Amino acid sequence: MKVAVLGCGAIGEVVARALAGGAVPGADLIGVVHRDPADPPGLPVIDTAAAVRGADLVVECAGHAALAATAPEVIAAGGDLLVVSIGALTDDDLLAALSAGPGRVHLCTGAIGGLDVLRAAALMDGGPERVTVTTTKAASALLPDRPAPDGPVELFRGTAREVAARFPRSTNVVAAVALATGRWDVVEAAVVADPAATLTRHVIEATGPSGDYRIEIANRPSERTPTTSAITPYAVLRAVGDLAGAPAVLR
Template identity: 40%
Template sequence: MGPDNLTRACTLRDGIGHEAARTVRDITARNLQVGILGWGAIGQTLARQITDRTRDGAIAGCSLEVSAVASRFSGGTAHPLMVPAHELGDHCGVIVEAAGPQAVRDHVEPYLAGGTDVVLLSLGALADPDLRSSLLAAGPGRLAFCSGAIGGLDIIEAARLHGRVRQVTIETIKPAAVLERDWMSEELCAALRSRAEAVECFRGTVADAVTRFPESLNVSAALALAAGSFEVVEVTVTGSPTATVNTHNVVVEADSGTYRFEITNAPSPDNPKTSHVTAWAALRSLYNLAGNAGVFV
């Protein structure tokens, strides 16, 4: 179980509107011992940012400290605070999950049951309705969703509260070279390699998208959670021969209005299948959980 000084602020439990706030007064602790599940590009970048910003005094009004990390895989860059994944919750008050859908299935519910809060990056795992239901019902730890590489979720949630979100479409455009997958036909792979023109690689549901592109399309699940339905979201993936960045074109049709977003992210230099800003999105989530003043809520 996480430390007693873990903040018990307003719950961010689901994105489909379960629990109300516990108390605002409990936000004041502002001291988080952070565990990181996943020691790839996102986890390592996040750890460096927390350490550097704490050392340089750049985190005003709250304290973040990396107290433990865990990886699903052996090898790679070691860390002096590395612990087995099943023990991570014993060392911290909040865990940032950056290890992929299987890690969510294996570890997140026990963390929540032990009283440790979890900030989820691999939102695509929640396309499984059974897993989603079990994690949203778990506790007493809180489950929070990280926006990751996309924005606009706040107005989609507001539109859902206002009335009905009828349809969400997202077209993700990435460099063709990073999209080739084992399940693709030889013809499709050849088209991506030729770099002659833009190639539509996929069109379908969020559940299918996150299965086929588990490292790249957590953004589609984020949209579904904000809209309150996985059924209203249609996903298209396009490989571009000229793209050097990751672009998400989003259109939302709701009773309250029509919303259009174009989000262009630089890819991570360590893992071009994901966007570089994702680690900083996780850092923002931790600031908010720590009760920092002057944040958007």
Template identity: 45%
Template sequence: MSQAPVHVPAHVPVRRVGLVGWGAIGRVVGQALAVGEIAGAELACIVDNRPVTDAPAPQFPFEEAMRRCDLIVEAAGQAVVREWGERVLESGTDLLVASTGALTDQALADRLLKAGPGRVYFTGGAVGGLDLLQAVRGLGPLDRVVLTTTKLPATLEQPWMDEELLHRLRTADSPVEVMRGTARSVPVKFPRSTNVAASVALAAGDPDRVEVIVVADPAAELTCHVIEASGGHGSYRFEVRHRPDPANPATSQVVPHAVLRSLAAISGRTGQIL
């Protein structure tokens, strides 16, 4: 259900938003912006490599969007971050990244963090607890961080998988561990399914410190992410279970709403938990 439009105080500057991607995430974000759900933000245009006929804003090429907007929201995949991220920031436009999996490329991450004068932001997507993980790093490094992601087998199939692994996924009648590695190595193998791993790595401060376990479960009606972390200052456990998005089962229904929450924080909505 859509929220009522939010009153924008006169002193709040309005961010002109260019939305990249008109898919499962972009449609929800764009429609919410179009009806005024986010105080201080308005949808200025859509960027997509396909013709868009049902969007509530005009469609422009990427270069034109950067000229017209002061904030670009990426909701189209890691390739967009790699190709356009630095150019957006160097143009002076801010960038909100949903496909955080692109940042497992350390060189790219370093370039984005150094680029400017635009500012780069990242959304936490389908997982919680990242703010606390970032906060406890002020007490000292985390000694152990483990993310276990469980999804339906069909959403995890990848072109690089051999016939034996594909057969195990397609015939599984119980949970199957598909891959185990670091938050640097695993998202590369599952570019549409493990942005959460990269988000946890951002919060923990080191993708090589985060162990990621990917599990396929034919009974997983809900996508599950479990984060377990510990250090000399304490131990932490977060578990979330989400319904997959009907239009794109590789992502969770909550993801566009996480993007909207990030947009509200960037745009200065009061009452936000930061």
């Protein structure tokens, strides 16, 4: 499977270098599409047209704006697209364009797990009645240009759609939960800035006919980009491996 990576930041560069090094059996990197002034050393750089023309799979690791600008072209050309910036799908027009085909869209759940049980619950008697997502990150990551608060501060609370649109770099998890349940406006989300936080914490709670669920995940932030969890590029690589049919490896 020929793979192009869109973006070469904290997520994209890790993914691209791993693919270039043969870390995912059955997947070969053809190039990286990026807009930085300097090309990343040791990686092939291609333009969007070459990615659309030559890749079996385009992996988006470049953020909401880049996804909106590039993804419809990939899908219209019949290519497969792996989306990391799931929060961009709050845009109904973009979601419609990506759903139109003939290409296929795959979603990477990135920094969280447990969405399989929420997808299953969504099929049962109308799905969960209440779903909340609380994301807590270091205040320095969420408020880089403001003095640190004395303690945890809830910056915003609203529907998944509202929160994902307001905090595009911090709420792909919220969007992933909303898409898993299929109910954007039922999922309530909150973003908390904590000056003492050293881990990025996501607490997902759901209740409904199928039962009560609580999923709590605490990830180490990326050293390069603190608003991103360090595990995210490896979740992307696992998703690429699944699409390439790479076998699971027990170590």
